[in-house]
Amino acid sequence: MAAEPVWSVDPRTGKAREQVAVEASAEEIDQAVRAAHGARAALADRTARAALLRAAADLLDAAAEHVIEAADAETALGPTRLTGELARTTGQLRLFADAVDEGSFLDVRIDRPDQDRTPPWPDLRRMKIPLGVVAVYAASNFPLAFSVPGGDTASALAAGCPVVVKAHPYHPATSELCASLLRRAAAEVGLPEDVVVLVHGFDAGVELIRHPLVAAAGFTGSVEGGRALHDAAAARPVPIPFHGELGSLNPVVVTAAAAEERGADIGAGLAASMTLGEGQFCTKPGFVLAPSGEAGDRLVSALTDAVSETEPGVMLSQRMRGAFLTATYELAILPGVTAPVHPGPGGPYTVNAGFLAIDARTLLEEGYRTPLMECFGPVTMVVRYASREEVTSVLALVPGSLTATLQAAEEDPEAASLLAELAPLAGRVLVNGWPTGVAVAPAQHHGGPYPATTSTSTSVGTTAVERWLRPITYQSTPDHLLPPELRDDNPLGLPRRES
Structure with a gap:
């Protein structure tokens, strides 16, 4: 069976503009996820991650005219609105780069051994590590800030997780353009391009959430679509975290x-x-x-x-x-x-x-x-x-x-x-304010009780990175066997809590 074409459509006229891609098959989803999975080790270097995020922001800014033109043609949101959204998107990428450099999101905690406590404390060293490949489902209403280069992608890369983005069908050409810029940024800083992979198609989104190498997912969209993906994530042989933004009355x-x-x-x-x-x-x-x-x-x-x-x-x-x-x-x-x-x-x-x-x-x-x-x-x-x-x-x-x-x-x-x-x-x-307009700031929280979101996390602000991390504790581990983040001499100069 021939793959279904993916068309870019002008919402001002309802007319198809161009064929952008074809919907991904199950085999192509498998290849995409495996390619991203193979890029995990390269993202372990925090310096490279921060460089990737800044390079992506720079390339998006340099291509602003083309990005805004493509997004406006597919969304009718207008150049003024999209210029602001692009600035928000690149600012968000740079904010996460700063957070990666600073390192407190790793939440390093060290408890020294203490035999006088009841019960005694062994040597305990805790930090957070990336989950693995993150599936990102792009939103319809923000073709940049909540799409391919948006907050889910930026925070996942900051955490050290490669991403496979399922493009939204309302702006496929914009998605392709932004994905190419992110992949180029990866190549420029010496990382595999497959730290970001783009796929298209409804069935592709279903296959993606079920893939055994996908470790978590982020979604922004409808209650119906988000709940279906949430339930699929929970029904897997090994359930995974699903951070969905579904609907909000405000x-x-x-x-x-x-x-x-x-x-x-x-x-x-x-x-x-x-x-x-x-x-x-x-x-x-x-x-x-x-x-x-x-x-x-x-x-x-x-x-x-x-x-x-x-x-x-x-x-x-x-x-x-x-x-x-x-x-x-x-x-x-x-x-x-x-x-x-x-x-x-x-x-x-x-x-x-x-x-x-x-x-x-x-x-x-x-x-x-x-x-x-x-x-x-x-x-x-x-x-x-x-x-x-x-x-x-x-x-x-x-x-x-x-x-x-x-x-x-x-x-x-x-x-x-x-x-x-x-x-x-x-x-x-x-x-005494109005809720439209969400500042991208460290103290921001963009989430809420169900159905606003399916988790207690945020998709905006630097704490969004926590969605893609899990804690691990090393007990009574010799210093030379510890990750650099937990060693006594703190070679990476990370903020840490010690007792």
């Missing part, structure tokens, strides 16, 4: 005092956040609890004005556009739901932003679950509450999210208790 709670103090500003800020990138951010605020009454009306009025002025936009693909139109229609026809600004088609290849509204009492009495599910695209659900008790009851139904936001007044009697209710729901909690 609830927002606006207190009555905040609405009274600056309701119009909150409405305008919400509109900007929920329509950013055509609502295709994983951190889009998709569910908002706003007070009833005049102050809440001013917020909704400002939101209505701002969303109404938003121009129609192109989504990442016709399939995504169709899913958005179907989901918003099903929400809008629920009894008790109104559409102050109706989301819908803006043209053959565009959509109009909008938002829906419902009373908290109706939501609770009807037992609706659909408004509590992520809807990918430029829409949000505003739930009007009449009491503090209704807020608590609705939040009890909200699934785990990447973010949760509190809009509060300067001195707000509800702020502390609401923040305590929001904290269990998300991995990042904001006060």
Whole structure:
């Protein structure tokens, strides 16, 4: 049977641009994983790993014009957005290079022997080592920062793990270009090109998660696709860690005092956040609890004005556009739901932003679950509450999210208790801000309770490297037999905790 072609498609017209590749067969997946597996030893050198990450960043920057052109042609995200995403991507690569140089991610701990303890301590030396080949499943909405050269790849390489990336079908040409730059970077610093391998195809993704030499996987995408891969990873004869980012509602709670103090500003800020990138951010605020009454009306009025002025936009693909139109229609026809600004088609290849509204009492009495599910695209659900008790009851139904936001007044009697209710729901909690925009910083956490993610780890920030490592302890081992990281003279100059 002939391999299926992989086409690059222009989302602005729905037309195929070019054939980029063919879908990988099971045999080709086996070859790809084995090639990456063979590159593990070369990545043991931390100096070479840091050089690879910096070289990759430099090559991506040098090819910026071509990378941005390719990504825009396949995603319609626009040069401005993609220029910022490329800067984020290369900055992320360099941040991980710095982390590799510094070495604290190895978490070196040394406990000297102590016979006076009960029970006695032997000589114990602990560090973290790479798991092995990592399968990376690229995201649709970030063709750079969460794709081939993105955070999963960067953190895995920083950990010393080769990667096999399953390209996203919405940007295959961009994936090929970025993979070629990463492989070239490897060659320039003296590493095997196969520290990064790219494959295409739906079946390829399934074969990849099942391959016995794949040691872990990172995924960003839908609940349905991510859960299927998660279950496949768990069902293997030897289960492997699966770090999946699946779906996120990102609830927002606006207190009555905040609405009274600056309701119009909150409405305008919400509109900007929920329509950013055509609502295709994983951190889009998709569910908002706003007070009833005049102050809440001013917020909704400002939101209505701002969303109404938003121009129609192109989504990442016709399939995504169709899913958005179907989901918003099903929400809008629920009894008790109104559409102050109706989301819908803006043209053959565009959509109009909008938002829906419902009373908290109706939501609770009807037992609706659909408004509590992520809807990918430029829409949000505003739930009007009449009491503090209704807020608590609705939040009890909200699934785990990447973010949760509190809009509060300067001195707000509800702020502390609401923040305590929001904290269990998300991995990042904001006060008087908006969740779109994720700083790539050491203290960042981009994860959350299921279904936001399938693990307690982060996919953004330097601690993302921990996903691809496992601890090992050497007990009573002669110094000359220890890895250099654990020897008495600390030849690599690593930070360590000793007792």
